[in-house]
Amino acid sequence: MRAQYIDTKELRICIGTYNAAGKSPTDGLDIEDWLGSGGEQADMYVLGFQEVVPLNAGNVFGAEDGGPALAWEELIRDTLTRTQPSCSKPKYRYRSHPASPTRDGADDLFPGGTDTETDDDAPFSFPTQAEDYVASTPRPFGAVENSQTDQDKQQQQQQRTLLKTMSKTDRIGLAWPEQPLDLLAMSTAPSTLSSSSFKSSRSFGQHRSFRNARVADEPRDDGPAMVADLDAALLGKKSGTRSPFVRIVSKQMVGIFLTIWVRRGLRRCVQNLKVSTVGVGAMGYIGNKGAVSASMSVYQTMFCFVCSHMSAGERPADLLKRNADVQEIHRRTRFAGPGGLELPRDIYDHERIFWLGDLNYRLDVPYHRAHGLVAAMDWSQLAEKDQLKRELRKGRAFDGWSEGVLEFAPTYKYEIGSGKYIGDDQRGGRRTPAWCDRVLSFGKGLRLLSYGRSELALSDHMPVAATYAAEVEVFCGKKLQRALTLTNAEVETGEVVVPDLEF
Numbered sequence: 217m218r219a220q221y222i223d224t225k226e227l228r229i230c231i232g233t234y235n236a237a238g239k240s241p242t243d244g245l246d247i248e249d250w251l252g253s254g255g256e257q258a259d260m261y262v263l264g265f266q267e268v269v270p271l272n273a274g275n276v277f278g279a280e281d282g283g284p285a286l287a288w289e290e291l292i293r294d295t296l297t298r299t300q301p302s303c304s305k306p307k308y309r310y311r312s313h314p315a316s317p318t319r320d321g322a323d324d325l326f327p328g329g330t331d332t333e334t335d336d337d338a339p340f341s342f343p344t345q346a347e348d349y350v351a352s353t354p355r356p357f358g359a360v361e362n363s364q365t366d367q368d369k370q371q372q373q374q375q376r377t378l379l380k381t382m383s384k385t386d387r388i389g390l391a392w393p394e395q396p397l398d399l400l401a402m403s404t405a406p407s408t409l410s411s412s413s414f415k416s417s418r419s420f421g422q423h424r425s426f427r428n429a430r431v432a433d434e435p436r437d438d439g440p441a442m443v444a445d446l447d448a449a450l451l452g453k454k455s456g457t458r459s460p461f462v463r464i465v466s467k468q469m470v471g472i473f474l475t476i477w478v479r480r481g482l483r484r485c486v487q488n489l490k491v492s493t494v495g496v497g498a499m500g501y502i503g504n505k506g507a508v509s510a511s512m513s514v515y516q517t518m519f520c521f522v523c524s525h526m527s528a529g530e531r532p533a534d535l536l537k538r539n540a541d542v543q544e545i546h547r548r549t550r551f552a553g554p555g556g557l558e559l560p561r562d563i564y565d566h567e568r569i570f571w572l573g574d575l576n577y578r579l580d581v582p583y584h585r586a587h588g589l590v591a592a593m594d595w596s597q598l599a600e601k602d603q604l605k606r607e608l609r610k611g612r613a614f615d616g617w618s619e620g621v622l623e624f625a626p627t628y629k630y631e632i633g634s635g636k637y638i639g640d641d642q643r644g645g646r647r648t649p650a651w652c653d654r655v656l657s658f659g660k661g662l663r664l665l666s667y668g669r670s671e672l673a674l675s676d677h678m679p680v681a682a683t684y685a686a687e688v689e690v691f692c693g694k695k696l697q698r699a700l701t702l703t704n705a706e707v708e709t710g711e712v713v714v715p716d717l718e719f
Contacts (some may be wrong), residue, residue, distance in 0.1 A: 221696035226685045227482075227514065228665075229653045230258035233523070233572040234672070234679035238270030238471070240284040241291045242674065248295055249668040250679045255297065258683060260514075261461065261483055263292065265473040266574040268676075276470055276497075277506045289466060296477065297459040412661045465510055469493045470503035472573075474510060474523040488513045488559055490551035496526075496541045503683065505541065507573070511551040511560055517661075517688040518559075522549070522567035524573040530648065535603055538576055539613040542680035544561030569658040569687055571617070574677065578650040579626070586626075586648045587637070595623050602651060617656045620667030620682060626677040627669055628652040634673060652678040661687030 230252055241247075251261060268284050269275045462483050466475040478486060490511040497505035509526035524545060527537040546563055553559045560566050578584055583600040589598045599605055599622045607613040626649035629638045637649050655667065663685040669678045 220699040221692050222516065223372065223690045223695070224687055225515075225691050226663075226687055227260060228256070228258040228574050229260045229570075229684045229686050231262045231521075231570050231572050231575065231680060232679060232681040232682065233264045233266070233653050233655060233674055234652060235266040235525070235574040235628075236268055236284075236288075236676035237675035237677065238267050239632075239674050240287050245291060245672070245674065246295075247670075247679075248299055248673070249291075250672065250681055251295055251299075252666070252681060252683055257296075257460075259479050261292070261296070261477040262521045262570065262572070263475050263477075264508075264521075264522075264572045265471075265475075266525040267471040268468065268473040269471050271471050271504050276502060280468060280470065282468060284470050284532065285466065285475075287657060288473070289463065289475060292475065292477065293459050293461070294464070296461045301718040323608050327523060395556070412704055426573065446472070465489055465491065467491045467508050467510065469506060469508050470497075472503065472506065472508050472523060476507040476510060476512075476521065482514075485515050486512055488518075488553075490553060490559075492549045492551055494545050494548045496544050500544075507545045507549065508598055509549050509551075509563065511566065514687045515690045517568060517686075519561055520560065520569045521572075521684075522563060522569070522571045524571065524575065524576070526576045528576045530578050535577070535607075538603075539607065542613045564658075567659050568662060570684075571614070571656040571658070572682075574652050575604060575654045576652050577602065577607070577654070578652070579603070579648055580606075581648070583646055583648045590625060590637070590649055594624075595625075598622075599651075604651070611652075614658075617658045618664075619654065619656050620664050622651055623667075624669045624677075625649075627680060629676050630673075630678065631671075632673070632676050635671065638676065644711070653677055655680060656683040657682075657684065663687075 251263075252258065264346055265285075265288060268288065269281045275281055291398055334690060359699070392689050460480060461477045462480055463475060463477050464483060464486055466473070468474075488511070492509045492511070493503065493506065494508040494509075495501045496504035505525050505527060507522050509520060509522045511518070513519070522545065524541070526541040528536055529537070549563050551559070551561055563569060579598065579601045580600070580603060581589070586598070586601075602622065604613070604619075606624075607621065608617060621656075627648050629647040630636065631638050638647055652685070653669075657664070665680045665683040665685055667680075669680050
Protein backbone atom coordinates (compact mmCIF):
# COMPACT_ATOMS: atom_id res chain seq x y z
CA MET A 217 0.00 0.00 0.00
CA ARG A 218 2.93 2.34 0.62
CA ALA A 219 3.63 2.70 -3.07
CA GLN A 220 0.13 4.09 -3.54
CA TYR A 221 0.82 7.32 -1.62
CA ILE A 222 4.60 7.87 -2.02
CA ASP A 223 6.23 9.76 -4.87
CA THR A 224 9.97 10.00 -5.53
CA LYS A 225 12.14 12.90 -6.61
CA GLU A 226 15.83 13.73 -6.79
CA LEU A 227 17.72 16.29 -4.74
CA ARG A 228 21.12 17.65 -5.65
CA ILE A 229 23.49 17.38 -2.65
CA CYS A 230 27.01 18.80 -2.50
CA ILE A 231 29.32 17.12 0.02
CA GLY A 232 32.55 19.01 0.74
CA THR A 233 35.47 18.41 3.10
CA TYR A 234 38.48 20.55 3.95
CA ASN A 235 41.29 20.27 6.48
CA ALA A 236 41.92 23.94 7.28
CA ALA A 237 45.12 23.26 9.27
CA GLY A 238 43.95 25.64 11.98
CA LYS A 239 43.68 28.59 9.58
CA SER A 240 40.72 30.93 9.62
CA PRO A 241 39.44 32.19 6.24
CA THR A 242 41.31 35.24 4.99
CA ASP A 243 39.73 38.35 3.52
CA GLY A 244 38.84 37.78 -0.10
CA LEU A 245 39.10 33.98 0.09
CA ASP A 246 37.10 32.50 -2.79
CA ILE A 247 35.45 29.11 -2.14
CA GLU A 248 33.01 29.31 -5.05
CA ASP A 249 34.85 26.60 -6.97
CA TRP A 250 34.80 24.29 -3.94
CA LEU A 251 31.04 24.70 -3.52
CA GLY A 252 30.51 24.21 -7.22
CA SER A 253 28.42 27.36 -7.28
CA GLY A 254 29.76 28.39 -10.65
CA GLY A 255 27.45 25.88 -12.30
CA GLU A 256 24.13 24.54 -11.07
CA GLN A 257 23.59 25.15 -7.36
CA ALA A 258 22.75 22.20 -5.15
CA ASP A 259 19.66 21.87 -2.99
CA MET A 260 21.75 20.99 0.06
CA TYR A 261 25.35 21.70 1.06
CA VAL A 262 27.03 19.45 3.64
CA LEU A 263 30.43 20.89 4.50
CA GLY A 264 32.90 19.32 6.90
CA PHE A 265 36.09 20.84 8.29
CA GLN A 266 38.98 19.29 10.14
CA GLU A 267 41.43 21.29 12.22
CA VAL A 268 39.11 24.27 12.09
CA VAL A 269 41.21 25.38 15.08
CA PRO A 270 44.87 24.49 15.74
CA LEU A 271 45.15 21.16 17.56
CA ASN A 272 47.23 22.47 20.44
CA ALA A 273 46.79 21.50 24.07
CA GLY A 274 44.68 24.54 24.84
CA ASN A 275 42.11 23.73 22.14
CA VAL A 276 42.14 19.98 22.71
CA PHE A 277 41.78 20.00 26.49
CA GLY A 278 40.48 23.53 27.10
CA ALA A 279 37.39 25.51 26.19
CA GLU A 280 36.11 25.23 22.65
CA ASP A 281 36.98 28.11 20.31
CA GLY A 282 34.01 28.74 18.04
CA GLY A 283 35.34 31.89 16.39
CA PRO A 284 36.89 30.29 13.28
CA ALA A 285 33.75 28.20 12.71
CA LEU A 286 31.63 31.36 12.71
CA ALA A 287 34.01 32.93 10.20
CA TRP A 288 33.68 29.94 7.87
CA GLU A 289 29.90 30.05 8.21
CA GLU A 290 29.84 33.72 7.25
CA LEU A 291 32.01 32.99 4.21
CA ILE A 292 29.72 30.11 3.17
CA ARG A 293 26.64 32.28 3.52
CA ASP A 294 28.17 35.11 1.50
CA THR A 295 29.30 32.71 -1.23
CA LEU A 296 25.90 31.03 -1.58
CA THR A 297 24.21 34.44 -1.64
CA ARG A 298 26.63 35.95 -4.16
CA THR A 299 26.34 33.03 -6.57
CA GLN A 300 22.55 32.83 -6.46
CA PRO A 301 21.39 32.06 -10.02
CA SER A 302 18.99 34.43 -11.70
CA CYS A 303 16.89 31.60 -13.08
CA SER A 304 13.65 30.56 -11.45
CA LYS A 305 13.92 28.60 -8.25
CA PRO A 306 12.99 24.90 -8.11
CA LYS A 307 9.71 23.92 -6.61
CA TYR A 308 9.28 21.54 -3.72
CA ARG A 309 6.35 19.58 -2.39
CA TYR A 310 5.69 19.82 1.31
CA ARG A 311 3.92 17.56 3.74
CA SER A 312 2.75 19.84 6.52
CA HIS A 313 -0.21 21.19 8.49
CA PRO A 314 -3.38 22.30 6.68
CA ALA A 315 -3.85 26.03 6.34
CA SER A 316 -5.33 27.87 9.31
CA PRO A 317 -5.79 31.54 10.19
CA THR A 318 -3.11 31.42 12.90
CA ARG A 319 -0.47 30.18 10.47
CA ASP A 320 -1.14 32.21 7.36
CA GLY A 321 0.98 35.19 8.38
CA ALA A 322 4.02 33.17 9.38
CA ASP A 323 3.92 30.50 6.74
CA ASP A 324 7.33 31.43 5.46
CA LEU A 325 8.94 31.12 8.88
CA PHE A 326 7.45 27.89 10.20
CA PRO A 327 6.51 24.47 8.84
CA GLY A 328 3.01 25.41 7.71
CA GLY A 329 0.84 25.47 4.62
CA THR A 330 -0.75 22.70 2.67
CA ASP A 331 0.50 19.80 0.62
CA THR A 332 1.14 22.01 -2.39
CA GLU A 333 4.04 23.18 -4.46
CA THR A 334 5.73 26.51 -3.86
CA ASP A 335 8.94 28.14 -4.98
CA ASP A 336 9.67 30.59 -2.17
CA ASP A 337 8.51 31.80 1.20
CA ALA A 338 8.75 35.53 0.55
CA PRO A 339 5.17 36.82 1.15
CA PHE A 340 5.93 37.74 4.76
CA SER A 341 8.93 39.88 5.66
CA PHE A 342 10.43 39.68 9.11
CA PRO A 343 10.63 43.10 10.86
CA THR A 344 14.07 44.60 10.48
CA GLN A 345 14.14 47.37 13.06
CA ALA A 346 13.92 47.25 16.80
CA GLU A 347 10.90 49.58 16.73
CA ASP A 348 9.04 47.11 14.53
CA TYR A 349 9.17 44.46 17.27
CA VAL A 350 7.67 46.88 19.78
CA ALA A 351 5.03 48.10 17.36
CA SER A 352 4.04 44.53 16.54
CA THR A 353 2.66 43.84 20.02
CA PRO A 354 -1.15 44.03 20.30
CA ARG A 355 -2.25 47.56 21.17
CA PRO A 356 -5.14 48.55 23.44
CA PHE A 357 -8.50 49.05 21.80
CA GLY A 358 -8.72 52.53 20.25
CA ALA A 359 -4.99 53.16 20.26
CA VAL A 360 -4.63 52.91 16.48
CA GLU A 361 -4.49 56.25 14.78
CA ASN A 362 -7.31 57.15 12.47
CA SER A 363 -4.89 58.02 9.68
CA GLN A 364 -3.56 54.49 9.45
CA THR A 365 -4.18 52.88 6.07
CA ASP A 366 -5.64 49.44 5.46
CA GLN A 367 -2.24 48.27 4.31
CA ASP A 368 -0.66 49.26 7.61
CA LYS A 369 -3.41 47.47 9.51
CA GLN A 370 -2.85 44.31 7.49
CA GLN A 371 0.90 44.45 8.12
CA GLN A 372 0.37 44.86 11.86
CA GLN A 373 -2.06 41.95 11.85
CA GLN A 374 0.59 39.78 10.17
CA GLN A 375 3.15 40.83 12.76
CA ARG A 376 0.77 40.06 15.63
CA THR A 377 0.07 36.67 14.06
CA LEU A 378 3.82 36.01 13.83
CA LEU A 379 4.38 36.81 17.49
CA LYS A 380 1.43 34.66 18.52
CA THR A 381 2.79 31.79 16.44
CA MET A 382 6.32 32.15 17.81
CA SER A 383 5.04 31.87 21.38
CA LYS A 384 3.10 28.68 20.81
CA THR A 385 4.51 25.29 21.66
CA ASP A 386 2.10 23.11 19.73
CA ARG A 387 4.47 22.52 16.82
CA ILE A 388 6.31 19.26 17.17
CA GLY A 389 9.37 18.81 15.01
CA LEU A 390 12.69 20.37 14.31
CA ALA A 391 13.79 23.37 16.37
CA TRP A 392 15.86 25.28 13.84
CA PRO A 393 19.29 26.10 15.26
CA GLU A 394 19.99 29.14 13.11
CA GLN A 395 20.62 32.12 15.39
CA PRO A 396 21.50 35.74 14.71
CA LEU A 397 25.20 36.02 14.00
CA ASP A 398 27.02 38.30 16.41
CA LEU A 399 23.74 39.06 18.15
CA LEU A 400 25.41 40.02 21.40
CA ALA A 401 27.80 42.38 19.68
CA MET A 402 24.96 43.99 17.74
CA SER A 403 22.90 44.50 20.86
CA THR A 404 25.44 47.02 22.17
CA ALA A 405 24.62 49.44 19.36
CA PRO A 406 21.55 51.59 20.18
CA SER A 407 20.61 51.83 16.52
CA THR A 408 20.27 48.10 15.99
CA LEU A 409 18.81 45.97 18.79
CA SER A 410 17.93 46.35 22.43
CA SER A 411 16.89 43.84 25.05
CA SER A 412 13.47 45.47 25.36
CA SER A 413 12.85 44.82 21.69
CA PHE A 414 12.25 41.14 22.36
CA LYS A 415 9.86 41.42 25.32
CA SER A 416 6.92 40.84 23.03
CA SER A 417 8.12 37.34 22.15
CA ARG A 418 9.14 34.98 24.89
CA SER A 419 10.66 32.53 22.41
CA PHE A 420 13.82 34.65 22.03
CA GLY A 421 16.49 33.79 24.57
CA GLN A 422 14.57 30.87 26.03
CA HIS A 423 15.16 28.40 23.21
CA ARG A 424 18.42 26.52 23.12
CA SER A 425 18.82 27.47 19.47
CA PHE A 426 19.36 31.10 20.53
CA ARG A 427 21.87 30.35 23.25
CA ASN A 428 25.63 30.04 23.04
CA ALA A 429 25.63 26.62 21.36
CA ARG A 430 24.28 26.64 17.84
CA VAL A 431 23.16 23.06 18.22
CA ALA A 432 22.06 21.25 21.35
CA ASP A 433 24.36 18.46 22.46
CA GLU A 434 21.36 16.44 23.58
CA PRO A 435 18.83 15.97 20.78
CA ARG A 436 15.28 16.89 21.64
CA ASP A 437 11.76 16.97 20.19
CA ASP A 438 9.99 19.18 22.71
CA GLY A 439 10.53 22.58 21.10
CA PRO A 440 8.54 24.46 18.49
CA ALA A 441 9.92 24.94 15.03
CA MET A 442 11.92 28.13 15.32
CA VAL A 443 13.06 30.52 12.63
CA ALA A 444 15.69 28.96 10.38
CA ASP A 445 16.94 32.10 8.77
CA LEU A 446 16.88 34.63 11.61
CA ASP A 447 20.29 35.98 10.81
CA ALA A 448 21.88 39.38 10.92
CA ALA A 449 20.62 40.28 7.48
CA LEU A 450 17.05 40.13 8.81
CA LEU A 451 17.85 42.02 12.00
CA GLY A 452 19.07 45.26 10.55
CA LYS A 453 22.43 44.31 9.04
CA LYS A 454 23.11 46.40 5.98
CA SER A 455 22.55 43.79 3.33
CA GLY A 456 20.27 44.10 0.34
CA THR A 457 20.32 40.43 -0.66
CA ARG A 458 18.59 37.69 1.22
CA SER A 459 20.50 34.43 1.16
CA PRO A 460 18.73 31.68 -0.81
CA PHE A 461 20.09 29.15 1.71
CA VAL A 462 19.63 28.69 5.45
CA ARG A 463 21.83 26.81 7.86
CA ILE A 464 19.94 24.03 9.59
CA VAL A 465 22.71 22.67 11.82
CA SER A 466 26.30 23.40 12.79
CA LYS A 467 28.23 21.27 15.25
CA GLN A 468 31.85 21.47 16.38
CA MET A 469 33.97 19.04 18.39
CA VAL A 470 37.45 20.48 18.99
CA GLY A 471 38.73 20.82 15.40
CA ILE A 472 35.99 18.85 13.61
CA PHE A 473 33.19 21.06 12.34
CA LEU A 474 30.08 20.05 10.38
CA THR A 475 27.68 22.59 8.90
CA ILE A 476 24.64 21.85 6.70
CA TRP A 477 22.74 24.32 4.53
CA VAL A 478 19.56 23.88 2.49
CA ARG A 479 17.48 26.00 0.17
CA ARG A 480 14.86 28.09 1.88
CA GLY A 481 12.09 26.28 0.04
CA LEU A 482 13.41 22.92 1.23
CA ARG A 483 13.94 23.67 4.92
CA ARG A 484 10.37 22.76 5.93
CA CYS A 485 10.91 19.25 4.61
CA VAL A 486 13.87 18.63 6.96
CA GLN A 487 12.76 17.00 10.20
CA ASN A 488 13.99 14.80 13.06
CA LEU A 489 17.38 16.47 13.34
CA LYS A 490 19.85 14.74 15.69
CA VAL A 491 23.60 15.09 16.22
CA SER A 492 26.20 12.75 17.69
CA THR A 493 29.88 13.21 18.52
CA VAL A 494 32.50 10.50 19.00
CA GLY A 495 36.08 11.18 20.08
CA VAL A 496 38.74 8.59 19.26
CA GLY A 497 41.85 10.73 19.76
CA ALA A 498 44.05 10.98 22.84
CA MET A 499 43.27 8.21 25.37
CA GLY A 500 40.71 6.87 22.90
CA TYR A 501 38.06 9.46 23.76
CA ILE A 502 39.45 12.97 23.21
CA GLY A 503 37.99 14.88 20.28
CA ASN A 504 41.18 15.84 18.44
CA LYS A 505 40.28 12.82 16.29
CA GLY A 506 36.82 11.34 15.81
CA ALA A 507 33.55 12.20 14.10
CA VAL A 508 30.61 14.59 14.20
CA SER A 509 27.47 13.05 12.72
CA ALA A 510 24.06 14.48 11.82
CA SER A 511 20.85 12.52 11.29
CA MET A 512 17.75 13.96 9.65
CA SER A 513 14.80 13.16 7.46
CA VAL A 514 14.41 14.97 4.15
CA TYR A 515 10.83 14.51 3.07
CA GLN A 516 10.28 10.87 4.09
CA THR A 517 13.87 9.61 3.58
CA MET A 518 16.42 9.34 6.40
CA PHE A 519 19.89 10.77 5.79
CA CYS A 520 23.07 10.53 7.83
CA PHE A 521 26.22 12.64 7.37
CA VAL A 522 29.45 11.67 9.14
CA CYS A 523 32.34 14.14 9.22
CA SER A 524 35.53 12.57 10.60
CA HIS A 525 39.22 13.16 11.18
CA MET A 526 41.10 9.90 11.69
CA SER A 527 44.56 8.85 12.82
CA ALA A 528 47.51 10.10 10.81
CA GLY A 529 50.80 8.42 9.91
CA GLU A 530 52.40 6.35 7.16
CA ARG A 531 53.47 3.32 9.20
CA PRO A 532 51.62 -0.02 8.84
CA ALA A 533 50.33 0.30 12.40
CA ASP A 534 48.74 3.63 11.51
CA LEU A 535 46.62 1.93 8.85
CA LEU A 536 45.30 -0.51 11.44
CA LYS A 537 44.51 2.40 13.75
CA ARG A 538 42.49 4.14 11.02
CA ASN A 539 40.46 0.98 10.43
CA ALA A 540 39.89 0.74 14.17
CA ASP A 541 38.73 4.38 14.19
CA VAL A 542 36.10 3.55 11.58
CA GLN A 543 34.78 0.63 13.62
CA GLU A 544 34.75 2.68 16.82
CA ILE A 545 32.83 5.53 15.20
CA HIS A 546 30.25 3.04 13.93
CA ARG A 547 29.96 1.43 17.35
CA ARG A 548 29.65 4.59 19.44
CA THR A 549 27.61 6.87 17.17
CA ARG A 550 24.10 7.02 18.61
CA PHE A 551 21.19 9.34 17.84
CA ALA A 552 19.03 9.56 20.93
CA GLY A 553 15.30 10.02 20.50
CA PRO A 554 11.94 9.30 22.11
CA GLY A 555 10.93 5.67 22.17
CA GLY A 556 8.20 4.36 19.95
CA LEU A 557 8.95 6.61 16.95
CA GLU A 558 11.28 4.09 15.34
CA LEU A 559 13.79 6.77 14.36
CA PRO A 560 17.33 5.74 13.38
CA ARG A 561 19.62 5.09 16.33
CA ASP A 562 22.92 4.38 14.59
CA ILE A 563 24.59 5.08 11.27
CA TYR A 564 23.40 2.03 9.37
CA ASP A 565 19.76 2.64 10.33
CA HIS A 566 19.62 5.38 7.68
CA GLU A 567 18.73 4.99 4.02
CA ARG A 568 21.28 7.42 2.51
CA ILE A 569 24.64 7.79 4.27
CA PHE A 570 27.64 9.99 3.47
CA TRP A 571 31.04 9.86 5.13
CA LEU A 572 33.37 12.79 4.54
CA GLY A 573 36.57 14.11 6.05
CA ASP A 574 40.30 13.76 6.40
CA LEU A 575 40.37 9.97 6.54
CA ASN A 576 44.18 10.07 6.40
CA TYR A 577 44.60 6.93 4.27
CA ARG A 578 47.95 7.04 2.47
CA LEU A 579 49.70 5.62 -0.59
CA ASP A 580 51.77 2.45 -0.30
CA VAL A 581 54.38 3.61 -2.77
CA PRO A 582 57.90 5.04 -2.35
CA TYR A 583 58.27 8.80 -2.12
CA HIS A 584 60.04 9.34 -5.46
CA ARG A 585 57.76 6.91 -7.30
CA ALA A 586 54.70 8.76 -6.00
CA HIS A 587 56.07 12.11 -7.20
CA GLY A 588 56.83 10.58 -10.60
CA LEU A 589 53.26 9.34 -11.01
CA VAL A 590 51.91 12.70 -9.88
CA ALA A 591 54.11 14.51 -12.41
CA ALA A 592 52.84 12.15 -15.13
CA MET A 593 49.25 12.64 -13.91
CA ASP A 594 48.86 8.87 -13.93
CA TRP A 595 45.99 8.81 -11.44
CA SER A 596 44.87 5.25 -12.21
CA GLN A 597 48.30 3.77 -11.38
CA LEU A 598 48.52 5.91 -8.27
CA ALA A 599 45.03 4.88 -7.13
CA GLU A 600 46.05 1.21 -7.22
CA LYS A 601 48.44 1.98 -4.35
CA ASP A 602 45.81 3.82 -2.31
CA GLN A 603 45.17 2.24 1.09
CA LEU A 604 41.48 3.13 1.25
CA LYS A 605 40.75 1.67 -2.19
CA ARG A 606 42.40 -1.55 -1.09
CA GLU A 607 40.53 -1.65 2.21
CA LEU A 608 37.25 -1.10 0.34
CA ARG A 609 37.95 -3.98 -2.03
CA LYS A 610 38.85 -6.35 0.80
CA GLY A 611 36.01 -5.21 3.06
CA ARG A 612 38.25 -4.47 6.02
CA ALA A 613 36.91 -0.91 6.35
CA PHE A 614 33.79 0.67 4.88
CA ASP A 615 32.46 -2.66 3.66
CA GLY A 616 29.78 -2.03 1.04
CA TRP A 617 30.58 1.68 0.68
CA SER A 618 31.40 3.33 -2.63
CA GLU A 619 33.55 6.22 -3.85
CA GLY A 620 34.02 8.02 -7.11
CA VAL A 621 37.04 7.56 -9.35
CA LEU A 622 40.15 9.42 -8.21
CA GLU A 623 40.90 11.53 -11.26
CA PHE A 624 42.57 14.44 -9.53
CA ALA A 625 45.91 15.07 -7.85
CA PRO A 626 46.46 13.94 -4.25
CA THR A 627 45.24 16.53 -1.75
CA TYR A 628 48.07 16.26 0.81
CA LYS A 629 50.70 17.51 1.75
CA TYR A 630 51.32 21.01 0.40
CA GLU A 631 53.47 23.90 1.44
CA ILE A 632 51.06 26.39 3.00
CA GLY A 633 50.55 29.33 0.70
CA SER A 634 51.67 27.51 -2.43
CA GLY A 635 50.55 24.78 -4.76
CA LYS A 636 53.72 22.71 -4.27
CA TYR A 637 53.97 19.44 -2.38
CA ILE A 638 56.10 19.67 0.70
CA GLY A 639 59.58 18.16 0.65
CA ASP A 640 61.31 17.42 3.91
CA ASP A 641 59.03 18.35 6.79
CA GLN A 642 61.07 19.55 9.72
CA ARG A 643 58.55 18.13 12.18
CA GLY A 644 57.52 14.88 10.53
CA GLY A 645 60.18 14.23 7.95
CA ARG A 646 59.47 13.46 4.32
CA ARG A 647 55.78 13.19 3.38
CA THR A 648 54.50 11.17 0.44
CA PRO A 649 51.55 12.77 -1.40
CA ALA A 650 48.23 11.10 -0.59
CA TRP A 651 44.48 11.35 -1.08
CA CYS A 652 43.72 11.99 2.58
CA ASP A 653 40.49 13.93 1.99
CA ARG A 654 37.62 11.73 0.80
CA VAL A 655 33.86 11.44 0.35
CA LEU A 656 32.14 8.04 0.53
CA SER A 657 28.50 7.02 0.20
CA PHE A 658 26.35 4.09 1.28
CA GLY A 659 22.81 3.16 0.32
CA LYS A 660 20.56 2.92 -2.69
CA GLY A 661 19.12 5.84 -4.61
CA LEU A 662 22.41 7.74 -4.89
CA ARG A 663 23.96 8.82 -8.16
CA LEU A 664 27.39 10.47 -8.21
CA LEU A 665 27.48 13.49 -10.53
CA SER A 666 30.98 14.84 -9.89
CA TYR A 667 33.99 14.23 -7.64
CA GLY A 668 37.07 16.40 -7.51
CA ARG A 669 39.26 18.85 -5.68
CA SER A 670 39.60 22.61 -5.62
CA GLU A 671 42.63 24.86 -5.35
CA LEU A 672 42.97 26.71 -2.03
CA ALA A 673 46.45 27.61 -0.79
CA LEU A 674 45.29 28.37 2.75
CA SER A 675 46.20 24.96 4.21
CA ASP A 676 48.51 22.00 3.62
CA HIS A 677 45.44 20.15 2.27
CA MET A 678 43.26 20.83 -0.76
CA PRO A 679 39.47 20.74 -0.41
CA VAL A 680 37.41 17.99 -2.01
CA ALA A 681 33.76 18.02 -3.06
CA ALA A 682 31.36 15.40 -4.42
CA THR A 683 27.94 16.16 -5.87
CA TYR A 684 25.18 13.55 -5.76
CA ALA A 685 21.66 13.17 -7.06
CA ALA A 686 19.83 11.59 -4.12
CA GLU A 687 16.43 10.01 -4.53
CA VAL A 688 13.95 10.85 -1.76
CA GLU A 689 10.46 9.63 -1.00
CA VAL A 690 7.77 12.31 -0.90
CA PHE A 691 4.44 11.84 0.83
CA CYS A 692 1.44 12.61 -1.43
CA GLY A 693 -1.74 13.38 0.49
CA LYS A 694 -3.99 13.10 -2.55
CA LYS A 695 -2.73 9.63 -3.35
CA LEU A 696 -3.24 8.54 0.25
CA GLN A 697 -6.80 9.86 0.14
CA ARG A 698 -7.53 7.76 -2.94
CA ALA A 699 -5.89 4.69 -1.37
CA LEU A 700 -7.93 5.04 1.83
CA THR A 701 -11.12 5.55 -0.15
CA LEU A 702 -10.49 2.33 -2.05
CA THR A 703 -9.70 0.48 1.19
CA ASN A 704 -12.92 1.70 2.81
CA ALA A 705 -14.90 0.48 -0.18
CA GLU A 706 -13.41 -2.99 0.21
CA VAL A 707 -14.28 -3.06 3.92
CA GLU A 708 -17.87 -1.87 3.46
CA THR A 709 -18.72 -4.24 0.63
CA GLY A 710 -16.70 -7.14 1.94
CA GLU A 711 -15.44 -7.75 -1.54
CA VAL A 712 -12.13 -7.29 -3.24
CA VAL A 713 -12.26 -4.37 -5.64
CA VAL A 714 -10.57 -5.33 -8.88
CA PRO A 715 -9.93 -2.62 -11.47
CA ASP A 716 -11.20 -3.14 -14.99
CA LEU A 717 -8.51 -4.54 -17.23
CA GLU A 718 -8.58 -4.38 -20.99
CA PHE A 719 -7.04 -7.23 -22.90
